[in-house]
Amino acid sequence: MKILSVELKNINSLAGTWKIDFTDPSFVQNHNIFVIFGDTGSGKSSILDAITIALYGRTPRQDRINSSGNEVMTRNTASCMARLKYQCRKGVFISEWRQRRAKDKISGRLQDPEFCVMREDGTLIDEGKAANLAEVTQKIIELDYKQFVRSIILAQGEFSHFLDCKPNERAEILEKLDGSDNYRKIAVAIANRADEEESLFQEKKRDIDFFNNKQLSDEELDARRTELVTLSEQRKDAEDELLRLHKYEQWYEALDQKEKRHGDALVRLSDAVNAIELFEPSARKIQKADKALLCEVSYNAVVSARNALKERKKEFEEISANLIKEKETLSECERKKEEATSSLSECKSKQKDLELLWQKVRDIDTRKDGATYQKDEAQKRYDDVFGKLQSVKEELEKARSLSSELTEKASVYEEYGKEHSADAGIESVLSGLGEKINQFERVSAEVKTRSEAEENLLPEITRLENVKNELLTKKEKLEAYIEDHKTDEKLSDVISFAKNKSHDISASEEELSEIKEKLDKTRQDIEKAEENLAGLNDIRNEILSELDTYFLDETQFIAGELQKRLIKGKPCPVCGSLEHPACDETSAGEGASNGANNVAERTASFAERVRNMQLRRDKNNEDIQHTETELTVLKGDKKTLLNKIEDLEKEKISAYKAFCDAVSSWINAIPESSKDFDKLLAVLKEKSEAYRDGVKELAQLKEEISDNTIAFTGKKKDFDNNSASLKAARDEKERYFDAIKETCSPWLPENAFSFDKFDGGGCLESLSERAKLWAENKACADEAEKRLLELSAEEKTLSDQQTIRESDERTAKTALTECESALSALTAERQELFGEQSVEECQRAFSEKLESLAAAVDKATSEADAARNSVTGLEASLREHEKLLKNAESAYSEASVAFTEKLSENGFASEDDFLESRLEPSVISSLKEKQKQLSDNKISAESSVRETEDDLTAHKKLFDDVPTKEELASSKEKVNEELDSILGSIGKITAELEENERNKAAAQDKLAALEAQKALRDKWAKLRGLMGNKDGSSFSIFVQGITFRHLLKLANKHLALMKDRYELVPKGDVDFEINDASFSSPRSVTNISGGERFLISLSLALGIADFASRTVRVDSLFLDEGFGSLDGETLRNVLDCLKRQQQKEGKMLGIITHVDTVVDSIAQKIEVKPAAGGHSIIRGEGISHLG
Structure with a gap:
């Protein structure tokens, strides 16, 4: 990685916006080595702060910058910013970090910082809250913050930290430095894994014991099966007894109904006689109304x-x-x-x-x-x-x-x-002639309509009379059916109750089926979970086997190194044992010297590979834990479902008993399965609907008979009226025909007139046409x-x-x-x-x-x-x-x-007398229908009395010896109690047998898994014994001792260039001494001067930078140290060393110092100079003040 430019705004004492361009030609001319100098406290380190802020959002002195606090922003300013342009193997990037106060006011509250990372061409990589900046930067340059400050920026105060810390702290620093802390994690993971496998073995053993303990013995199984056969026979006897008692109940119900029917028939006969006497005045009205018709x-x-x-x-x-x-x-x-x-x-x-x-x-x-x-x-x-x-x-x-x-x-x-x-x-007669023709056509239409009506009414009257006779016959049959099936009136309530009980039984069976399906599914899920768990354990075994194989290879290598360091009579540095085969002292020393170069590199490679395996192992452990939790939940669900099945069986038996009680009066053989209940209820529903349909049909028949009588009377009246109107219309038509013939005789011949086929419209049209022609001729003349x-x-x-x-x-x-x-x-x-x-x-x-x-x-x-x-x-x-x-x-x-x-x-004195005697046809029809109905009711009632009396006598002779109703109820209650007890016992025994089979199968399924787990447990217990103590510290210290020797070798290269008098040599695992050419024996690091401390710290820092950047090319290096503790000659050697390293590796080297000798020895300078108000300014080539 190479830093190309840095731009900062209001960072610490550097108020305003500044830019340092490291690509300026002056830097190349001076071999890319420069010095940043200034008075103490002027703000030199702020430039390095801007670099780390732009990349990671933090500084060596402030690791968290957010809305709660910011000690980096220049005081009395409203915003700050750091922007860095850099080049790495992935290209050229620009990383910007910024923070402001609310409303961009100095008094405003700090807002959350934000960032933006883009390519040089402006392509956005990411932006948002600055909390994500470090992660984005690490993905691009492949260095986290700690690696960056140890390989590119060697911050002030960090030089001597590694030198002064304790051995175990030094081992931890080395682990973080090269990623080899996985060795410690591996040792801990092996110990934890051994404990996990032991726990899994004990759990599987407990599962098998649980299912074995829940199984019935052979004697218990035989006893349950024998008892089940006996209970089934007892159930059959109880159901037969219930059927016999039910027949007596039906006999009593039929007796009550027949006695009631006979009493009702006597009442109806008395009512019919009284009604005929009350109707006599209405009968006289009917006679007078008939004469009026x-x-x-x-x-x-x-x-x-x-x-x-x-x-x-x-x-x-x-x-x-x-x-x-x-x-x-x-x-x-x-x-x-x-x-x-x-x-x-x-x-x-x-x-x-x-x-x-x-x-x-x-x-x-x-x-x-x-x-x-x-x-x-x-x-x-x-x-x-x-x-x-x-x-x-x-x-x-x-x-x-x-x-x-x-x-x-x-x-x-x-x-x-x-x-x-x-x-x-013609014109003078057309108006009157048109009126006559219209009247003629009207009367002709009326004659035609009346004739057609007369033809239609005769068959309709005959049909209505036949329909009436059919309806009366059908009515008598329906009345007899309704009396015979009077008990079916209760069926709608019985069906509703039975349907509810059938629904309860079906619901119980459906719920039982669903629960059993759920139980089967739960068992399948348990089996699947156990299979998944076994598969995950296999995956874990594969990962551990891979680790074992890799560990074996790596352990052989480390064991070789360890063997070279073993000294006869002294304890092993890992496990403390004195019984390991050991080399002599000479071979141990030679082995330590010759192997130190390769160990660190192999250690880093091993750490990376183990890290990947460990991630896979952690993911596998999470899956195993999740599956085990799921398995525990499923087992609890299984137990709940078994309890619910037992409760539902009891509810089903109770509903079945209530169903049988409800329908026993109509059904003799009641099926045991609820699947047949729908057919049984359908039969009852048919009976109920047949009875309701009969009652409804009887009411409809009565209405139809009444409607038929009214219709017949009306049609008869219509026929008489139509006949009279037809005769009158024919006479009127003949009068109009003669008048038309007389009017048209001057213009039309005799043969143009036909009484039945006369065309009035044609006649009128012919005369109108002649009149029109006459008028047109007159007008033309x-x-x-x-x-x-x-x-x-x-x-x-x-x-x-x-x-x-x-x-x-x-x-x-x-x-x-x-x-x-x-x-x-x-x-x-x-x-x-x-x-x-x-x-x-x-x-x-x-x-x-x-x-x-x-x-x-x-x-x-x-x-x-x-x-x-x-x-x-x-x-x-x-x-x-x-x-x-x-x-x-x-x-x-x-x-x-x-x-x-x-x-x-007809005996009427006047028209008023006639009008008073008239009645509406519907009233006459209704009164006659009522008169007929009263007569029919009397005949029907007399017949019903005879039939019911005969039926009652025949029913009483059916049984010779019938128990009383109280004896019948007592017997039925006793048998029902016995049947309830038998059904409950059958359900309980059946559930016990099913549960026993499931427990037996479950124990057999888990036996193979227990054997596999035992082998896995023994393997990990053996591996745990090889790793030393449980926290992994002894194994980690041994591995880091190898890494530490490689680091000392890198530091000695830099130390020899600065001062060849000194050499760093290992002491134990992660400690060292100083070979000083001026002394006969090695010196301790606690007994050195300030200048020697600086040289050794700087050589270690440079070695750590080399080590940290072994996988990433580093083309920029910043040293933030004072150099004030060195004498003149040592200082020159240090500077020469740094310059040679820069020329050899081509790095851009920046030194931050206040020592004049250092400043004077470097041509490219960046000066940070204090100014007014506690602020500072930056001067030098490649520096821009942007505002």
């Missing part, structure tokens, strides 16, 4: 004739009023016509004088124009006059030709009018005559115009030479006669007035003709309605006489 047709005829007479009078009065109104309209139209004709005549009398004046003015204008224009204009005038003359001649010729054609057409119209003169009267008169006037006008045009032609010829001299005289004459007015406009206005007056005359004439036609039509209609009124009066008189005779025949 005989007068109904005559009464309807009188009412119909009375209404028809009233309608004819109303129509006659309306037509009379309309005739008076139309005559007044005709007088008004004649007056308007005379006034318009007078005005037109007066206007025409003035026309001749005006035309002479206009002609005179026009002549003057013509002569004036001729005088005004030159000879060419006069010639032009002559040509114009000549052209107009020719046009008049052509128009005159055309008018004469058109007049000839119209004269021929007029003669044709006149011949048609003479030939069809009779058609002129009038139009031709009018047009001939107009053409005659037009010919006269054109002839006059021709004369004028000829005169104009002559005048134009003579005026050609006179126009100049006559111009002044003509102008004065024109002004005197007519002024400036236009002759054409005056003539056009006068013509329009004439046309308007002529149109007014035509309109008045048309309105008068229309009024005259209307009066003629109304007079004809009035005469027709006068005849109809006389016919209606005659019809009413005849109907009244017939009705009076009918009333006298």
Whole structure:
């Protein structure tokens, strides 16, 4: 990893935003070695703080920075930031950490810090709360915080820590440094695993003992089976006895029902006799109403004739009023016509004088124009006059030709009018004829409807009578069935109760089935869990076997190293034993020296592989623990389910007994299985529904009989009424036919009329068409005559115009030479006669007035003709309605006489007496039905009394010796108690036998697992004996002793470059001494000077940095140490050593110091200088102050 730049804002005393660019050319020129210097407390270490904050969110001096506290942010500022740009094998990245106060105010509360990591091109890697920053950085550069500060930043105060700590603390530091702390964990894990396997073995042994202890002995099994056979026989005897007692109960119930039926029959007979006596007044009303029905047709005829007479009078009065109104309209139209004709005549009398004046003015204008224009204009005038003359001649010729054609057409119209003169009267009779045809068609439709109704009513009356007889027969059968099955009335309640008990039994069986399924599933789950547990144990054995194999290989290596270090007569450094084979002292020393180089590297590799195995082992242990917990829960569930099965068996037996008690009166053989209960209940339901359907059907039959009687009476009345109406309609149709024939005889031949097939619409349409043709011919003749008169006037006008045009032609010829001299005289004459007015406009206005007056005359004439036609039509209609009124009066008189005779025949004094005796058909039908029903009830009651008495006598003879009801109830209660006891004992023994089989199978299943667990337990117990003490410390210290020798070798390389006088040599496992060339024996680290301490601490720190970065390339190194305790020569050696290392490895080396000798010896400098307010500034090449 190489740091490229660092940017910081408000970090400690460095207020504002600063950036140090380590890629600046000045750094390369000075071999990438630089010094950061300044006074003590100026803020030199803050630059290193910014680097660790940007990567890990912490500093060597403050490991937690959050909203609760921040000692890094410059005081009296609202935010701080650290941004680092670095390069590693994965690319170039930018890591930023930032924190602010609320609302960016100095007084605001600290907010949680945030971070953002991205690639150089801006691609975001991650962002969010700064708590996750260290994890993201570690994934990128593959160094955690501790490894980073030991390999890249050697912080102030950390140099001598490793030197001064105790051996066991030094071993822990080495474990964290190279990850070999797994050896300690492995030893502890082996001890724990041995304990776990022993615990599992004891648990499996207890499980087998548990199931074995719960099994029945062979003698107990035989006794249970014998007892079960005896109980089944006793159950059969008890059920047979219950069936015998149930027959007696049924006999008693039937006896009660038959006695009740006989008593009810006697009551019904008495009620029927009393009801017939009370109905006698209503019977007399029925007789009088029947006579009134005989007068109904005559009464309807009188009412119909009375209404028809009233309608004819109303129509006659309306037509009379309309005739008076139309005559007044005709007088008004004649007056308007005379006034318009007078005005037109007066206007025409003035026309001749005006035309002479206009002609005179026009002549003057013509002569004036001729005088005004030159000879060419006069010639032009002559040509114009000549052209107009020719046009008049052509128009005159055309008018004469058109007049000839119209004269021929007029003669044709006149011949048609003479030939069809009779058609002129059609229009006057059409209105009355249409009314007659409408009435004829109405009456014809009524005749047809009445005939069809008569044909339909006869079979319907016959059908209703047959249906009534069938219904009465069916009613008698249903009444007998209902009496015979009176006890079935209780079945709905019994079925409901039995269904509930059946449901309880089914529910118990279903719940038992579900619980047994759950029990089976629980057993399967237990077996599955045990299989899973066995599988997980196999996986654990595989992992442990793999560990054992790897341990064996690694242990052989470590044992070799250990063997080289064993000294005869001294205890083993791991287990303390004196009995291990040992090498002589010389071989031990040589082995320790030659093997130290490879041991650390192999140890690191071993640690990594063991770490992965350990993760797998931990995951497997979690799965085993989870499965064991699940197995314990399943076993508890199994016990709960077994208890519930026993309770449900008892509930089922109790419900079965209640079910049998409920249905025993109707069912002799009751099945034991609830699966057959539905069929049994279905049989009972059929009986209950059959009884209910019978009662319902009987009520419906009574309603149907009543409805049938009403319908029959109504249909009979409808038939009588329809017959009378049919005769009246036929008579009326014949009268209308004769009237239509009489009206149409002038225009239609005799064979056009047929009484049964007469087409009134066709007749009316034929006459209307003839009337239309006559009207059209009349209109065409009038139009031709009018047009001939107009053409005659037009010919006269054109002839006059021709004369004028000829005169104009002559005048134009003579005026050609006179126009100049006559111009002044003509102008004065024109002004005197007519002024400036236009002759054409005056003539056009006068013509329009004439046309308007002529149109007014035509309109008045048309309105008068229309009024005259209307009066003629109304007079004809009035005469027709006068005849109809006389016919209606005659019809009413005849109907009244017939009705009076009918009333006298049937004993009615007057119409009011008749009306009081009338009853609605439904009332008559209802009373007759009630009369019939009362008679039927009496006959039925008498029959029922005889039948019930015979039935009761026969039932009492069925049994000779019947126990009393009290004896019967006592016997039944005793047998039920015995049966309950027997069923309870059977259920209990069955459950015990099933449980015994399950316990036996479970014990057999667990035996093989116990044998496998015993072998596994013995294996781990043996391995535990090889690892020493339980906390793994003795094994860990032995392994770290090998790592420590490799670290001393790395430190000695740096120490030799700085001061070749010294060499670090191992002492025991994780301790060392100093070989000093100036001394004959090794020196202790407690007996060295301050300068020697710095050299040794620095060499160890550099060695640790090399060791920590063995898997990650480190291209940047920062040393934060004062160098103040070194003498001049040693200082120069140290600096030379650092420079040589930098040049050799190409690292960027930054030294933080306040020692002038160090500062002066390095060309690339970064100065941190105190400024005002307790703040500092940074100066040097590659430094930017951004704000």
